[in-house]
Amino acid sequence: MKIYDWHIAPNPRRLHIYLAEKGLKVELVEVGQPDFTLAPWFKEKYPHAMVPMLELDDVTHIGEAMAIARYFEETQPDPPLMGTTAKEKAVIDMWEKRANEEGMLPASELFRNTHPAFAARGLPGAHEPVPAIEALRDRGRARLARFFRKFDEQLGRQEFVAGSKWSIADATTLCAIDFAGWTDVRIPEDCRNLQRWYKAVDARPSARA
């Protein structure tokens, strides 16, 4: 099996962090190009045109970072990073989804509708031009401000995003925060719980995977 990857991109990074915490090594095939596009041969091979993509030995293609993580969680359950009981699994899934929809997607929205290289690529995975929308910059910043506050509150109640142990929800949250940094949006100074958590999670070796 192998993972088609764009190593610097925020979405594949969720999976790198997960695999590192899991202690798994999978062959990576780099398909990102210096001009922020994906290699044409990859888009032809895989019309969804998004990374990461796991290709199994039977040539099944599995896209979506968290669906790929689920595959590994099922085949190699230890250490469990998506919970063990029904309640834990649901709570981790909930916070991972929030980190994605309230952090990753707004960070992506802000970046893609701001950076000149994406003037005609406002959305990932589209083969035709998608013009950037200027009004999404303010909305993206406001969404990220809400995201920081919500996760700061949550991290005032416990050590990690979805409980007392590191979980995959922490991977998505870390990637969302660093992705927001691409447009110079940072954790507000007064979000002290989130700052404390960031320092701890960013110091784990998985953050450099």
Next chain:
Amino acid sequence: MKIYDWHIAPNPRRLHIYLAEKGLKVELVEVGQPDFTLAPWFKEKYPHAMVPMLELDDVTHIGEAMAIARYFEETQPDPPLMGTTAKEKAVIDMWEKRANEEGMLPASELFRNTHPAFAARGLPGAHEPVPAIEALRDRGRARLARFFRKFDEQLGRQEFVAGSKWSIADATTLCAIDFAGWTDVRIPEDCRNLQRWYKAVDARPSARA
């Protein structure tokens, strides 16, 4: 346990369909109001201010429709609607995520940035005003057009969205299509696989749950 619900809303509907296919009945508490807002007491109780929300008997709150479904999938595995093998689980998860991010979210984006009742509520779950963005109408329509084509192609290869059996990915896809209908966006005539699938899935009793 009980589920806080807004019965006509597309996001809770994913869960209603899932529970019906599962043969489960859970107490529902309606918190939607005729003016398209959530009851103030609910927003106070649950600051994420989104439905559905599952409250367990130990008062744990689990939000996000699919995280709630995961809870029930773990506690009552039969019939399995999220797959049984690692590969099935990952493939279903991938298609559910695509149905959400490429169907539900664009339908929501188009509806919220079009309907006058949402002129200051461009995003769900925000407590402060979020002005509608007119340019998102065209973008939303273009995203939905891509969604229809992609799922039409997929349904040319197999009976259901994620394989030969009905799965939770079908629930999200059905809700996304019907949500698109709220802004009069319909499956294109020439998407015959998707039309065939829609007719079959819409005829299941779960579609009226």
